[in-house]
Amino acid sequence: MATDLYTHPDYFNMDDLLSEEHKLVRETTRSWVKQNVSPIIEDYYERAAFPEHLVKQLGEIGAFGPYIPETYGGPGLDQISYGLIMQELERCDSGLRSTSSVQSSLVMYPIWKYGNEDQRQKYLPKLATGEFLGCFGLTEPDHGSNPGGMISNFKDMGDHYLLNGAKMWISNAPKADIAVVWAKNEEGRIHGLIVEKGMEGFSAPEMKGKHSLRASITGELIFDNVKVPKENLLPNKSGLGAPLGCLDSARFGIAWGALGSAMDCYDQALRYSKERTQFNVPIGAFQLTQKKLAEMITEITKAQLLTFRLGQLRNEGKATSAQISMAKRNNVEIALKIAREARQILGGMGITNEYSVMRHMANLESVVTYEGTHDIHLLITGMDVTGIPAFTREMPNK
Numbered sequence: 067m068a069t070d071l072y073t074h075p076d077y078f079n080m081d082d083l084l085s086e087e088h089k090l091v092r093e094t095t096r097s098w099v100k101q102n103v104s105p106i107i108e109d110y111y112e113r114a115a116f117p118e119h120l121v122k123q124l125g126e127i128g129a130f131g132p133y134i135p136e137t138y139g140g141p142g143l144d145q146i147s148y149g150l151i152m153q154e155l156e157r158c159d160s161g162l163r164s165t166s167s168v169q170s171s172l173v174m175y176p177i178w179k180y181g182n183e184d185q186r187q188k189y190l191p192k193l194a195t196g197e198f199l200g201c202f203g204l205t206e207p208d209h210g211s212n213p214g215g216m217i218s219n220f221k222d223m224g225d226h227y228l229l230n231g232a233k234m235w236i237s238n239a240p241k242a243d244i245a246v247v248w249a250k251n252e253e254g255r256i257h258g259l260i261v262e263k264g265m266e267g268f269s270a271p272e273m274k275g276k277h278s279l280r281a282s283i284t285g286e287l288i289f290d291n292v293k294v295p296k297e298n299l300l301p302n303k304s305g306l307g308a309p310l311g312c313l314d315s316a317r318f319g320i321a322w323g324a325l326g327s328a329m330d331c332y333d334q335a336l337r338y339s340k341e342r343t344q345f346n347v348p349i350g351a352f353q354l355t356q357k358k359l360a361e362m363i364t365e366i367t368k369a370q371l372l373t374f375r376l377g378q379l380r381n382e383g384k385a386t387s388a389q390i391s392m393a394k395r396n397n398v399e400i401a402l403k404i405a406r407e408a409r410q411i412l413g414g415m416g417i418t419n420e421y422s423v424m425r426h427m428a429n430l431e432s433v434v435t436y437e438g439t440h441d442i443h444l445l446i447t448g449m450d451v452t453g454i455p456a457f458t459r460e461m462p463n464k
């Protein structure tokens with residue numbers, strides 16, 4: 067890949083709204099990415115290899131649990147800082163952001179919010195430094211958009227729980243030291259359990275053959291009569307709202323992150339349009355190229371405003387799940403469109419690994435599906451504005 071020349075577009079002077087701390091956090095992440103990830107990411111992506119050596123470094127730059135309080139080893143930053151870190155990581159690669167946002171929002175967040183003090187002290191500092199890598203098991207082979215139908219279950223055996231079931235599509239799973247797993251108890255109530263690598267009957271085989279998110283590692287979680295100690299149950303929240311609460315935090319990070327991919331694609335397309343000459347003029351002189359660039363920067367600016375306001379609301383504890391859902395859906399959708407347009411501006415070069423645009427495009431095909439598909443998020447907004455859920459329907463009689 068060519069030298070990473072990225073600078074972020076800021077058409078509406080959004081930087082004026084950021085504090086000095088926000089800018090420092092962004093700069094720290096960006097320079098770490100440029101120095102340590104940009105030179106290697108295409109190679110890892112092509113080989114579908116997980117850059118495991120970056121895990122501890124992500125801990126060092128504060129990208130694991132940015133908003134987790136210092137008492138538990140986190141940097142104690144605000145939500146906008148969290149968003150900016152996700153933006154800088156996904157600006158480079160969605161898989162890199164996945165590694166970080168799963169650890170932060172789907173592993174550290176539930177332990178912090180739903181765990182007891184012993185669990186927080188035991189796991190959070192190690193997760194913050196990257197000594198431990200975690201994963202989050204909600205999706206099952208037959209229950210993706212409808213996680214409430216899960217069949218993974220645990221029984222109370224007196225001195226321990228016995229866990230059975232299977233999860234699939236789990237980011238970080240094959241390399242994870244711990245898994246936050248959602249399963250039903252004998253009454254059918256969903257609870258979170260911390261399952262540790264090495265527990266008998268627990269395995270996490272890698273899922274291969276992905277054409278997207280190739281630098282992120284994905285796996286199954288298989289539980290065959292796994293004895294889980296009773297102290298590993300997250301005691302402070304149960305029901306489907308518990309995992310969905312974690313998704314609020316992760317979807318917030320994705321809204322910022324996907325925008326990072328869009329900003330990178332625009333930055334590369336704009337630069338290329340000024341350098342590449344055809345018919346004796348830079349291709350940026352053609353009205354059709356300018357239309358593409360004008361639409362890209364307009365959508366990026368709208369998404370930046372949406373995302374920043376969402377960050378303010380989240381800092382105040384006022385962001386609703388539906389607002390977060392809208393931002394995730396919108397920003398991933400515009401990022402995908404921008405990646406496709408940017409690839410066209412780059413012509414044939416756009417399909418090569420000299421540029422990150424095609425990789426972003428392929429990655430975003432996962433991002434538009436995970437953490438709730440585009441259509442599920444449309445239905446969440448639809449339900450919010452009408453008050454009528456449209457997730458299920460009766461099958462017509464034959």
Ligand code: TGC
Nearest residue numbers: 164204210211213214237306307310311314387436437438
């Ligand atoms: P429903 O009856 O609507 O809700 C059940 C209970 O949950 C509450 N709730 C929420 N709570 C917190 N945050 C949210 N976002 C919430 N949404 C709903 C709700 O109030 C209710 O509470 P209670 O007390 O009344 O019981 O549930 P439903 O079964 O009808 O489903 C609703 C639906 C479809 C929106 C939901 O299931 C959904 O979001 N489905 C999408 C599944 C999904 O996003 N899976 C993500 C898996 S993790 C992942 O993809 C990680 S990728 C990571 C990476 O690599 O970056």
Ligand code: FAD
Nearest residue numbers: 202203204205210211235236237432436437438439441457
């Ligand atoms: P399905 O739910 O089968 O959906 C298929 C299609 O049907 C979609 O277009 C969907 O929009 C549509 N559909 C479904 N229900 C409705 C409805 N009611 N109305 C209209 N249309 C509907 N999960 C985890 O738990 N942890 C992870 O770490 C994780 N990481 C992932 C990493 C990757 C790379 C990928 C691809 C997925 C990951 N997932 C993870 C799983 C992800 O959350 C699911 O793929 C997602 O929720 C969709 O589920 P599904 O793939 O089973 O699709």
